[in-house]
Amino acid sequence: MSESTADAVIIGAGIVGAACALVLSSHGVRCAVIDAGIVGGGATSAGMGHVCVIDDSEPQFALSSLSVGLWRELRDRLPRGAEFDGCGTLWIAANAAELDAAGRKAERLAARGIRAELLDGASLAQAEPRLRPGLAGGLLMPDDSVVYAPVAARWMLDQAEAAGSRVRLGGSVVSIGPSRVGLENGESISAPWIISATGVWAPQLTPGLPVRPRKGHLAISDRYPGLCRRQLVELAYITHAHGHSDESVSFNLQPRPTGQLLIGSSRQYAGHDPAVEPRVLALVLARAIDFVPALAGVHITRAWTGFRAATPDSLPIIGPHPAQPRLLLATGHEGLGLTNSLGTARLVASHMGLEPAPIDPTPFLASRFRSAIHG
Amino acid sequence: MEHRHAKVVVIGAGPAGLAAAARAGEHGCSVLVIDDNPDSGGQIWRGDHGLRARTWRARCAAAGVAFVHETAVIGESAPGTLVAGRPRGPMRVRFERLVLATGARELFLPFPGWTLPGVFGAGGLQALVKSGFDVRGMVIPVVGSGPLLPVIAAYLRGRGARVPIVAEQASAASMRGLATGLLGAPAKLIQAIRLRAALWRTPYRTGYWPVQATGEDRVREVKVSNGQRTLTIACDALACGFGLVPNIHVASTLGCHITEGRVDVSDLMRTSREGVFAAGEALGVGGVECALVEGEIAGLAAAGAEDEAADLRGRRARARAFAGALSDAFRLREELRRVVDDATVVCRCEDVRWGRVRARSCWRDAKLQTRCGMGPCQGRVCGPAMAFLRGWRVGDSRPPVYPAGAKDLAVALGSAGASAAPDERGLRERTNMEPER
Numbered sequence: 124m125s126e127s128t129a130d131a132v133i134i135g136a137g138i139v140g141a142a143c144a145l146v147l148s149s150h151g152v153r154c155a156v157i158d159a160g161i162v163g164g165g166a167t168s169a170g171m172g173h174v175c176v177i178d179d180s181e182p183q184f185a186l187s188s189l190s191v192g193l194w195r196e197l198r199d200r201l202p203r204g205a206e207f208d209g210c211g212t213l214w215i216a217a218n219a220a221e222l223d224a225a226g227r228k229a230e231r232l233a234a235r236g237i238r239a240e241l242l243d244g245a246s247l248a249q250a251e252p253r254l255r256p257g258l259a260g261g262l263l264m265p266d267d268s269v270v271y272a273p274v275a276a277r278w279m280l281d282q283a284e285a286a287g288s289r290v291r292l293g294g295s296v297v298s299i300g301p302s303r304v305g306l307e308n309g310e311s312i313s314a315p316w317i318i319s320a321t322g323v324w325a326p327q328l329t330p331g332l333p334v335r336p337r338k339g340h341l342a343i344s345d346r347y348p349g350l351c352r353r354q355l356v357e358l359a360y361i362t363h364a365h366g367h368s369d370e371s372v373s374f375n376l377q378p379r380p381t382g383q384l385l386i387g388s389s390r391q392y393a394g395h396d397p398a399v400e401p402r403v404l405a406l407v408l409a410r411a412i413d414f415v416p417a418l419a420g421v422h423i424t425r426a427w428t429g430f431r432a433a434t435p436d437s438l439p440i441i442g443p444h445p446a447q448p449r450l451l452l453a454t455g456h457e458g459l460g461l462t463n464s465l466g467t468a469r470l471v472a473s474h475m476g477l478e479p480a481p482i483d484p485t486p487f488l489a490s491r492f493r494s495a496i497h498g
Numbered sequence: 499m500e501h502r503h504a505k506v507v508v509i510g511a512g513p514a515g516l517a518a519a520a521r522a523g524e525h526g527c528s529v530l531v532i533d534d535n536p537d538s539g540g541q542i543w544r545g546d547h548g549l550r551a552r553t554w555r556a557r558c559a560a561a562g563v564a565f566v567h568e569t570a571v572i573g574e575s576a577p578g579t580l581v582a583g584r585p586r587g588p589m590r591v592r593f594e595r596l597v598l599a600t601g602a603r604e605l606f607l608p609f610p611g612w613t614l615p616g617v618f619g620a621g622g623l624q625a626l627v628k629s630g631f632d633v634r635g636m637v638i639p640v641v642g643s644g645p646l647l648p649v650i651a652a653y654l655r656g657r658g659a660r661v662p663i664v665a666e667q668a669s670a671a672s673m674r675g676l677a678t679g680l681l682g683a684p685a686k687l688i689q690a691i692r693l694r695a696a697l698w699r700t701p702y703r704t705g706y707w708p709v710q711a712t713g714e715d716r717v718r719e720v721k722v723s724n725g726q727r728t729l730t731i732a733c734d735a736l737a738c739g740f741g742l743v744p745n746i747h748v749a750s751t752l753g754c755h756i757t758e759g760r761v762d763v764s765d766l767m768r769t770s771r772e773g774v775f776a777a778g779e780a781l782g783v784g785g786v787e788c789a790l791v792e793g794e795i796a797g798l799a800a801a802g803a804e805d806e807a808a809d810l811r812g813r814r815a816r817a818r819a820f821a822g823a824l825s826d827a828f829r830l831r832e833e834l835r836r837v838v839d840d841a842t843v844v845c846r847c848e849d850v851r852w853g854r855v856r857a858r859s860c861w862r863d864a865k866l867q868t869r870c871g872m873g874p875c876q877g878r879v880c881g882p883a884m885a886f887l888r889g890w891r892v893g894d895s896r897p898p899v900y901p902a903g904a905k906d907l908a909v910a911l912g913s914a915g916a917s918a919a920p921d922e923r924g925l926r927e928r929t930n931m932e933p934e935r
């Protein structure tokens with residue numbers, strides 16, 4: 124049985140594992156990154172790639188605004204294929220009540236130094252003429268962006284490899300012992316630190332973790348450059364994302380640099396079956412057409428699904444496993460894992476004593492669910 | 499939205515689909531055939547009014563088989579309800595039994611210059627000529643592989659083109675093995691002899707494959723090689739074809755079992771899904787003979803006439819054995835994997851070159867990192883090519899099977915009764931959305 128060593132083993136080569144590898148290797152930590160499949164083959168390839176500040180709770184605001192800033196710092200280093208686009212977000216208020224809420228949100232954000240501009244109905248129509256007439260207004264967040272996650276993850280791992288880390292694909296980790304992981308082919312790797320960035324699969328390696336798959340449907344169109352300019356999201360999205368109803372659909376539209384349109388999305392607690400459900404896809408498309416009537420005639424070339432790793436309080440789990448202090452968990456990012464990957468990596472580095480904590484790490488600790496985890 | 503219903507629904511109006519439809523109709527079933535072309539006949543009988551095509555069309559008509567043309571099946575909204583797209587808007591089709599006769603498409607293998615204007619798929623060029631494209635006086639070499647090359651060469655000559663060469667990549671030795679196979683299939687033998695006669699002035703070179711097409715604005719020259727000698731042939735256009743790839747998207751979207759790119763069936767053409775049958779090239783390339791007998795079996799079995807269907811199994815076995823001999827004889831050679839260079843475009847939709855994909859670890863990795871196969875054709879062209887070049891497993895099984903309008907999908911896939919249908923605002927704008935290429 125072969126045995127190798129590293130300073131840290133990172134399980135998972137999704138965007139979260141890749142961001143950890145990037146940050147840790149910049150501190151001189153030699154990582155061994157292991158993935159059962161290919162780089163970004165999990166939720167990372169399925170997600171929309173919207174990098175945005177979300178303020179539905181204090182900790183979420185802290186982590187997402189930190190992360191949005193870190194993505195901006197990275198933008199000039201990313202390869203072209205990562206398609207970083209500082210297109211911003213335009214939150215759409217369908218009615219007066221939503222516009223009021225948007226106004227309060229704008230004030231809160233402004234108070235914390237985040238740029239946010241309230242638009243009335245007329246300015247909204249001017250900003251995005253393809254939106255249906257009669258909408259109440261919107262909230263423009265110019266510093267949000269979009270990034271193509273699979274290529275970003277590959278690039279982060281390339282950087283880590285250049286700094287002395289290793290990436291091993293195509294074999295799963297089947298056991299985690301103290302300072303050691305076992306692979307399915309019988310090999311093992313020992314390292315003082317183990318980081319589980321296994322997304323929705325985390326409970327398989329660390330049973331008891333309250334992470335549930337939350338399915339999402341997306342569709343992509345042929346090329347229609349200029350149909351919209353910003354990432355458009357309905358404000359009700361926040362309610363849908365934060366709530367835990369079994370099924371919800373909200374309007375989310377992203378202009379791709381190719382001129383394609385990425386249309387989302389649904390949220391369902393519906394098991395692990397990745398099949399595209401015709402009924403749900405229909406709801407997603409209908410919702411999008413309702414907001415942007417011109418979408419009716421665009422050709423959809425492909426639809427797919429992905430699973431978000433959802434936690435009971437909608438916050439990720441970042442930090443030591445309650446029973447194994449040197450096993451760090453980095454999962455449960457639900458619909459914000461691309462955004463929060465960079466902030467997560469900084470928190471992981473701080474748990475390893477490599478840098479001071481950039482934000483309060485307490486709300487993300489796994490110990491908040493202690494009763495559920497039998498370690 | 500239009501709704502249709504039939505006891506037996508057949509997807510595909512080629513020989514397999516027509517035979518299935520006629521047989522099921524003759525047994526008293528209501529039958530509906532869905533096909534995305536303007537006319538029945540599939541690849542081979544398109545615009546063909548030869549005896550066999552006429553016979554099967556007449557049998558369908560006599561049995562009361564209904565057809566919907568220019569209609570592409572794009573998915574299933576609920577078990578037993580197909581969704582199809584067409585220019586006038588979507589339709590739903592309910593079936594009790596379904597026969598998949600979705601045929602095959604041409605296999606394109608990339609080589610330097612294959613994307614130049616004037617380079618055509620051999621079958622595609624034939625279809626173009628059938629629909630009016632004038633090739634009189636044009637010099638058109640036919641290169642690639644398979645029994646269809648001489649057929650197409652003869653056709654092009656018949657329409658006034660000059661065919662300076664038919665370059666078949668298979669070696670003379672592997673073709674000789676076929677002669678024994680031919681004895682078992684008299685109809686094929688006669689066809690082959692006729693072709694030889696029609697082609698007597700065209701050199702048929704075995705063991706030569708295309709290595710490069712060149713030309714500034716369009717193809718002017720093609721180089722074919724046998725590994726030692728390279729021939730340079732001036733041309734006005736180039737027809738290339740490397741065989742066929744089974745169309746399995748509908749089958750896999752419906753959840754039917756697929757093995758090595760072919761739909762799995764029992765000896766009565768049952769797929770792994772209850773009530774769903776398949777016939778013809780979707781089961782692996784086999785030719786007309788094979789498609790017809792499989793269509794008959796599938797149609798009979800779908801109509802519940804299983805004994806009658808079972809009687810045809812011997813004929814089918816012989817046709818398949820012949821198809822197997824053919825595919826051995828025309829097996830693609832190793833050298834074809836090495837004609838691509840780093841600058842050769844492998845995915846036309848997304849302009850992805852070989853240099854970028856060759857290092858990827860699998861089809862999905864290539865898609866995610868390079869966009870290969872992510873364009874409008876969804877890997878229908880480059881997928882099989884990459885399967886050949888890299889040995890990757892390439893497959894897919896999601897709706898929509900073909901690109902379809904968002905509103906059409908929303909309406910047709912949505913559950914009836916639910917407020918899935920967007921209101922009329924969408925309808926007004928649907929006409930003016932042409933994608934940019």
Ligand SMILES: Cc1cc2nc3c(=O)[nH]c(=O)nc-3n(C[C@H](O)[C@H](O)[C@H](O)COP(=O)(O)OP(=O)(O)OC[C@H]3O[C@@H](n4cnc5c(N)ncnc54)[C@H](O)[C@@H]3O)c2cc1C
Pocket residue numbers: 134135136137138139140141157158159160161162163164165166167168169170171172173174175294295296297320321322323324325328338339340341388428429430431432453454455456457458459460461462463
């Ligand atoms: C429809 C949808 C839309 C989304 N939109 C957005 C968005 O707009 N913005 C945003 O920020 N986020 C979005 N997300 C969320 C985001 O995609 C995810 O949160 C993020 O990709 C999670 O990354 P990850 O690295 O944690 O997980 P993953 O990408 O799933 O990676 C986990 C990896 O771990 C590997 N693995 C698991 N177990 C093992 C094992 N035992 N051994 C070896 N390897 C293992 C897997 O193979 C996988 O590659 C969306 C998600 C979905 C589903």
Ligand SMILES: Cc1cc2nc3c(=O)[nH]c(=O)nc-3n(C[C@H](O)[C@H](O)[C@H](O)COP(=O)(O)OP(=O)(O)OC[C@H]3O[C@@H](n4cnc5c(N)ncnc54)[C@H](O)[C@@H]3O)c2cc1C
Pocket residue numbers: 167168169170171172271272343383385397425426427428750756861862865866871872873876891892893894895
């Ligand atoms: C920002 C963004 C933009 C995107 N843009 C595009 C785009 O322009 N075009 C596009 O097409 N996609 C696009 N995608 C979609 C995307 O790459 C994948 O569709 C996505 O990874 C979801 O994965 P999937 O589950 O569809 O898996 P896929 O990437 O489709 O992989 C599924 C794998 O399963 C195999 N498989 C599935 N069913 C079968 C079967 N029945 N038999 C054998 N093998 C089978 C296939 O071989 C394939 O390898 C985009 C994604 C993102 C995040």
